[in-house]
Amino acid sequence: MSGNPAMSAPVIETLFQRFLAEMLEDRIAVGALLVFAALVAVAVMAPFITPQNPYDLAQVDILDARLPPGTKASEGFTLVLGSDGTGRDLYSAILYGLRISLSVGALSGVIAMVVGASIGLVAAYVGGWVEATIMRIVDLQLSLPAVLVALILVAVLGKGVDKIILALVIVQWAYYARTVRASALVERRKEYVDAAVCLDLSQSRILFRHILPNCLAPLIVVGTVQTAHAIALEATLSFLGVGLPQTEPSLGVLIANGFQYMLSGRYWISFFPGIALLLTIVSINLVGDRLRDVLNPRLKR
Amino acid sequence: MEATPLLAAERIDKRFERRLDFAGRLAVKLGAAPGNETVHALDGVSLAVRRGEVLGVVGESGCGKSTLGRILAGIMPASSGRILWQGADRDRLTGTERRTVKLAVQMVFQDPASSLNPRMRVADIIGEAPLVHGQVTRAELGDYIDTILRDVGLDPAMKQRYPHQFSGGQRQRIGIARALAVEPQCIIADEAVAALDVSIRAQIINLFDELRQKRDLTYLFISHDLGIVRFIADRVVVMYLGRVVESAPTSALFAAPNHPYTVALLAGAPRLEDRKRAFAAIEGEIPSPLNPPRGCHFHPRCPHVMARCREEAPRLSEIAPGRLSACHLNQA
Structure with missing residues (x-):
């Protein structure tokens, strides 16, 4: 009766491989993923593929201001997407702006995820008044409009990339906390947790090595959507003039800069950064939608 | 007098209380319905498991037999009463002694799907605890896991797989291997074969029996299936609604039930x-x-x-x- 190697030959299929295969089934998601990857790639490579460093004031010529797409700049290169009100090459500015927007979004997303997930996990595991207190704070946080809270925070904290990230983390941690708590409450009741308790594994090991990995699926979904939100929120704040400074223009700042010229027909100053922002957020959201479908077992056929 | 039992429960009570939340307390203050609801899952349960025997615990669902198993396994605390390990109060032990006693009683669960962590490979599921507790070194771990897998009738080549790649019977074998990995003396099997196909059930029962002889184990076998208990148990404890109503040697109980x-x-x-x-x-x-x-x-x-x-x-x-x-x- 011992030794029953019924299934010894078949390929070892990890959960990740299965996930990847299902992810790639949807063409729209694959397209969105490619667009997003391309955006990240050009953002990372910005210094090598742009004719101008828009942060270097010595390279920016105020006489080039507001030139339409296709004109030659005084430095000799072609302004593919035109130039903005301060004479910056829009193509370069967009790529550099994308860098800032993406890194602010990703960084605030990751920090908010780590903070929120830890808090949510502890809430679910400890329970009692600790959980009640944490979750009421989460409710309170989520009942306030994110833009409003971020606006107030930035007004109090002041300008700067670090402050924007801090504000975004404060606005967003609650989503992660709520998500993780919900799935941790489910996981905690499963018998593998009882088994781990019986094996006398430490609480932190049970929490972070056993329960947390099983809460990752919804967390990743929320993470993608929230990162898109963070990017949009940062753009909003910058557009409103309380976000990033003019010297480090993110996409939102670029859009805001061009806004005053919209009615005079110089559409490109706002339009092209707007397209870049749109592409970023839409591609992340489409990937997030697919992730939700793939990772949610209830939607499985 | 008989020798001290390996594991004993002394007048174990377990009450599950649903505490009222703030709104509930407010409602009570304003004159609404009664207060906290208490489920008396175990009511003064005493039993003793002797070294080397198989003690069957039977009863309808909801009679508290699973709760009893969990308390004996140290997964949840009792509301009152004592758990004795070789005569010593288990809750009073500290340090390495506490750990040794805790690891000495392991549990095999009913649902082979939810009792294995889906994100861990079989090798990690089995090897984690002995490694963390220093029972084996990292260098020995591979061979150690292979030995245990062979003991439970699984091919060691499959140890890098995830639980979802196994059948129900194989998963239950993994669950047994996980329990065996920390060298327990007593295994509490909570409906360990209830979720399996009848054909597989017999295999797992035989495996339990085989392991008992090989590793000198003591079992507390919780089941609602009288046929299985009759086959495997030396003594049987019958529970009804949180209380023990009868306990007797298996043959005597089945020949002439009293209660x-x-x-x-x-x-x-x-x-x-x-x-x-x-x-x-x-x-x-x-x-x-x-x-x-x-x-x-x-x-x-x-x-x-x-x-x-x-x-x-x-x-x-x-x-x-x-x-x-x-x-x-x-x-x-």
């Missing part, structure tokens, strides 16, 4: 010989543990009910050497 509940339970078990007989089901439903009947918990369903049964809970007392039963009929 009316045991009689009814055995009469309800299908056997080959009486294929054409209509089964006499126990009358009524198992009462809610939220509001158990006064006196003997079984009295609303008992065919021999007397006035005394409605008032006074019968004590578990010896009716023959090694046989205990809690029924007023024995005193009458």
Whole structure:
């Protein structure tokens, strides 16, 4: 009766491989993923593929201001997407702006995820008044409009990339906390947790090595959507003039800069950064939608 | 006198309380319905598992047998009462002694799907605890896992797989391997074969038996399936609504059940010989543990009910050497 190697030959299929295969089934998601990857790639490579460093004031010529797409700049290169009100090459500015927007979004997303997930996990595991207190704070946080809270925070904290990230983390941690708590409450009741308790594994090991990995699926979904939100929120704040400074223009700042010229027909100053922002957020959201479908077992056929 | 039992429960109580939240307390203050609801899952349960024996625990679902198993395994604390390991109060132990005793009692669970962490490879599921507790070194771990896998009848080549790649029976073997990995002396099997196909069930039962001889194990075998308990257990404890109603050696119990509940339970078990007989089901439903009947918990369903049964809970007392039963009929 011992030794029953019924299934010894078949390929070892990890959960990740299965996930990847299902992810790639949807063409729209694959397209969105490619667009997003391309955006990240050009953002990372910005210094090598742009004719101008828009942060270097010595390279920016105020006489080039507001030139339409296709004109030659005084430095000799072609302004593919035109130039903005301060004479910056829009193509370069967009790529550099994308860098800032993406890194602010990703960084605030990751920090908010780590903070929120830890808090949510502890809430679910400890329970009692600790959980009640944490979750009421989460409710309170989520009942306030994110833009409003971020606006107030930035007004109090002041300008700067670090402050924007801090504000975004404060606005967003609650989503992660709520998500993780919900799935941790489910996981905690499963018998593998009882088994781990019986094996006398430490609480932190049970929490972070056993329960947390099983809460990752919804967390990743929320993470993608929230990162898109963070990017949009940062753009909003910058557009409103309380976000990033003019010297480090993110996409939102670029859009805001061009806004005053919209009615005079110089559409490109706002339009092209707007397209870049749109592409970023839409591609992340489409990937997030697919992730939700793939990772949610209830939607499985 | 007999030797000290390996594992014993002494008057274990377990109450699950649903505490009222703020809104609930407010409602009560304003004169609404009653306060906290308490489920009395275990009511003064005592039992002893002797070294080397297989003790079967049977009863309907909801009688508290799983709760008892979890408390004995140290997964949840009892509300009151003591758990003795070789005569020593387990909750008073500290340090390495506490850990040794805790690891000495392991549990095998009912649901092979949820009792294995889906994100961990089999090798990690089995190897984690012995490695963390320093029972094996990292260098020895691979061979150690292979040995255990072979012992439970699995191919060591499959140890890099995830639980979802195994069948139910194989998963249960992994669950057993995980328990064995920390070198326990006593294994509590909570409906360990209930979720399996009948054909697989026999294999796993045989595996339990094989491992017991090989590794000198003691089992507490919780099941609602009388056929399995009859086959594997040396002694049987019958539980009803949080109380032990009878305990006896298996052959004696099946030959001559004493407690009316045991009689009814055995009469309800299908056997080959009486294929054409209509089964006499126990009358009524198992009462809610939220509001158990006064006196003997079984009295609303008992065919021999007397006035005394409605008032006074019968004590578990010896009716023959090694046989205990809690029924007023024995005193009458």
